Each structure stands twice: as structure tokens, then as C-alpha cells.
Amino acid sequence: MIVQDAPVGPLSDVLIGSGFSAACSVRLTAGGDWALRFRPIALKFNAVLHGGCWLTSEGGSAVRLDAGDCFIVVGRPFVLSSRPGLPAVDAAEVFSNSPICATYGSGDDVALLGGSVAFADADASHLLDLLPCSPVIRRGADGAAPMGWLLDQFDREWQEGRPGARAACDDLLRLMFIQGLRAHLSNADADTLGWLAGLKDPAVAAALRAIHAEPTRAWRLPELAAQAGLSRTAFAERFRNRVGRPPVEYAATWRMRVAARRLREGRQSVSAVAHELGFLSDSAFGAAFRRVHGLSPGRYRLASRRIVP
Incomplete structure (x- = not known):
């Protein structure tokens, strides 16, 4: 079998040059009335496994998220909640016992998987400056078709805990982020894409x-x-x-x-x-x-x- 190098393009160049990596992977399950405030240092990328919740980014309006939807937040505070307007608890308190898994509220009305994406080099600005505050990639949007399979694999790796599961989750998160960028590229207005x-x-x-x-x-x-x-x-x-x-x-x-x-x-x-x-x-x-x-x-x-x- 002959294996050729994958084609290199502008987006791949920017991602490779910026030292793009998945910093961590996390799971959140929540139910009842709840609201959590996140204060990310890096870029956050998450997907809704089941159920639904609301995303409110700093300076933005509340956006409904449902199963299969993904979202990106570029280094600014945001709130996830069962409904808009609830007082928010600092997410760091909820994740204090485990940095990778937390349960909050009563029941499991919603579950999210995701984590932080890190960029080692200043070249990341070539890409991050083009992303809106908190783009949402809807399930079924143009370019988002592979996201469902990746999300299922992500959840399976997390649940089964097989050898190498953490590394697999981080790599799947990277792939999901790339698919999210592709979907954003397919659906965003050209005048917002630089x-x-x-x-x-x-x-x-x-x-x-x-x-x-x-x-x-x-x-x-x-x-x-x-x-x-x-x-x-x-x-x-x-x-x-x-x-x-x-x-x-x-x-x-x-x-x-x-x-x-x-x-x-x-x-x-x-x-x-x-x-x-x-x-x-x-x-x-x-x-x-x-x-x-x-x-x-x-x-x-x-x-x-x-x-x-």
C-alpha cells in the first residue's frame, strides 16, 4: 500500500503553524434549574450529547443549544444554564473534585462533552480574529455531517475508558473543532470570514x-x-x-x-x-x-x- 502525504492547504497551514492542540477534555451532566459560569483562558469547544441548555456569552444574547449542536467560545466568560437569567455558580467550584468530569443540579437533563483548545504560537491570531464571539454549529448544518459520528465516538471512548481513551478523546476533540471550523466556513457570510x-x-x-x-x-x-x-x-x-x-x-x-x-x-x-x-x-x-x-x-x-x- 502506498501512503501519500495529505494535501496541505491554507487552513491546515494556519492550524499547524499555530501549534493547535486539545488542552483537555471534559464532561458535564446537569439537571433541574442550574447555571454555571465559565472563565476560559483559551478557546472552549463543546458539544451537546443529549438534552438542551442555553448559552449566554459575555456581551451577547442567550442562544438555545440542543442535542448535536456544538459551540466555540474564544477566550471570554460565558454561562451555560437550564434557562436564561438564573444566578450562575462558578464552574471552577463544580469541577474542583475532578477537572474532567462534573455533575450539577438534579438529574441528567443535559450532557455536554468538550474542552479547551490551545494554540502555542502567535500565528493563531490569523485564525482566531476571524471567529465571532461564540459561533454555534447546528446539527445538520452544511459541513457538519461528520460531527455526529465524531461525537458518538467521543462519548463511547469516554464511557468505556479503554486504554488510551484520554488521548483518543483529545484527538477526537481536535477533529471536531476542525469540522466546526469547516461548518462555520460553509455557513457564515463571506464578509465576516476575512x-x-x-x-x-x-x-x-x-x-x-x-x-x-x-x-x-x-x-x-x-x-x-x-x-x-x-x-x-x-x-x-x-x-x-x-x-x-x-x-x-x-x-x-x-x-x-x-x-x-x-x-x-x-x-x-x-x-x-x-x-x-x-x-x-x-x-x-x-x-x-x-x-x-x-x-x-x-x-x-x-x-x-x-x-x-
């Missing part, structure tokens, strides 16, 4: 895939227009309208994001990274890097090494 909106336009998506497939290449407008199958003028206007910046600028910025990742993670010299990225001199590389990151490559590497994960 650069992700380009993935919904076949011509622009072709250019984005080319940029991410060859990030070290100094892309020119005619080359990218050819990838999209459009004239230079039509492509430049279409790309800017969809992505929010000119195509060559996007390519140059992504090239520097790749450079930053290599400086953070590798042991190569700055000169070696510059050479790999196709620059003819260290000074040209340094100037391009400073325009995007505000620091020289050497200072950026030193600063990143001072940060303790």
Missing part, C-alpha cells in the same frame, strides 16, 4: 493553495493570476475583495510567517533560513521580516526563546 472567504471562491482558492504549497517562492501577480485562471486585473480585484489585501502582499506576509515559524522552531542560522526562503542576501530578508514582524530575524528568535510555553 481571508477565509477566499477559500469559498474557486479562483481565489486556487491561488491561495498555490501560495501555501510553495511558501518560499516570491510570487508575482501574473503567476498567481495564471493559477486562478483570470486576467491580472480581474484576479487582483477579486482576490482583494475576498481576502482583504492584494495577492502579492498576502503571499509576502505568509512567506514571513513561515520564516518566523522556522526561526522559532529550528536550529538553523538566520542566513540559512533566508537562503531557504529564496532571499539573495541577509539584508533583504531582514528588511522583509521587519516589515511584517517589527523586529529583525535575530531579535525575533531571541524574544521567542524567552517565552516559556
Whole structure:
């Protein structure tokens, strides 16, 4: 059997480059009249196994959640409750005996599975800035079909407790989050998606895939227009309208994001990274890097090494 590398695209690049991982997996069962306030540090991703409840994010209105629905909350307080307006108890108190499993109230009117998603690197802002406060992915929404199977597998792993169950749950949570992003991409208005909106336009998506497939290449407008199958003028206007910046600028910025990742993670010299990225001199590389990151490559590497994960 021949196993080929999976195709790499813009969304995969951003997720990989941001150090995306599942930080933990939790289960909550609740019943009666109840309300819990969560104060997440990272991004929270959860799904309703059975029953229903209400989600109220900070500064937002209450949203009903039913079995099979999933939701994402990006680093801000939120309340889950049996009905809106009830006084909320700090969830940290409820999870004090076990950080991964808790029961609250009377009965099991609702059960939720999920946890926190962590991003190790600053590249995550390239994605998180595009998410609304608390997007809800409805069961049956376009792009959400695999979520039911993943949720069933998640619940089965949790309930059966077989060897490796915790690792399996964390990996399933990662897959559910990716499916949630895909569903959000399929259903959200294009003007709210930023650069992700380009993935919904076949011509622009072709250019984005080319940029991410060859990030070290100094892309020119005619080359990218050819990838999209459009004239230079039509492509430049279409790309800017969809992505929010000119195509060559996007390519140059992504090239520097790749450079930053290599400086953070590798042991190569700055000169070696510059050479790999196709620059003819260290000074040209340094100037391009400073325009995007505000620091020289050497200072950026030193600063990143001072940060303790």
C-alpha cells in the first residue's frame, strides 16, 4: 500500500503553524434549574450529547443549544444554564473534585462533552480574529455531517475508558473543532470570514493553495493570476475583495510567517533560513521580516526563546 502525504492547504497551514492542540477534555451532566459560569483562558469547544441548555456569552444574547449542536467560545466568560437569567455558580467550584468530569443540579437533563483548545504560537491570531464571539454549529448544518459520528465516538471512548481513551478523546476533540471550523466556513457570510472567504471562491482558492504549497517562492501577480485562471486585473480585484489585501502582499506576509515559524522552531542560522526562503542576501530578508514582524530575524528568535510555553 502506498501512503501519500495529505494535501496541505491554507487552513491546515494556519492550524499547524499555530501549534493547535486539545488542552483537555471534559464532561458535564446537569439537571433541574442550574447555571454555571465559565472563565476560559483559551478557546472552549463543546458539544451537546443529549438534552438542551442555553448559552449566554459575555456581551451577547442567550442562544438555545440542543442535542448535536456544538459551540466555540474564544477566550471570554460565558454561562451555560437550564434557562436564561438564573444566578450562575462558578464552574471552577463544580469541577474542583475532578477537572474532567462534573455533575450539577438534579438529574441528567443535559450532557455536554468538550474542552479547551490551545494554540502555542502567535500565528493563531490569523485564525482566531476571524471567529465571532461564540459561533454555534447546528446539527445538520452544511459541513457538519461528520460531527455526529465524531461525537458518538467521543462519548463511547469516554464511557468505556479503554486504554488510551484520554488521548483518543483529545484527538477526537481536535477533529471536531476542525469540522466546526469547516461548518462555520460553509455557513457564515463571506464578509465576516476575512481571508477565509477566499477559500469559498474557486479562483481565489486556487491561488491561495498555490501560495501555501510553495511558501518560499516570491510570487508575482501574473503567476498567481495564471493559477486562478483570470486576467491580472480581474484576479487582483477579486482576490482583494475576498481576502482583504492584494495577492502579492498576502503571499509576502505568509512567506514571513513561515520564516518566523522556522526561526522559532529550528536550529538553523538566520542566513540559512533566508537562503531557504529564496532571499539573495541577509539584508533583504531582514528588511522583509521587519516589515511584517517589527523586529529583525535575530531579535525575533531571541524574544521567542524567552517565552516559556
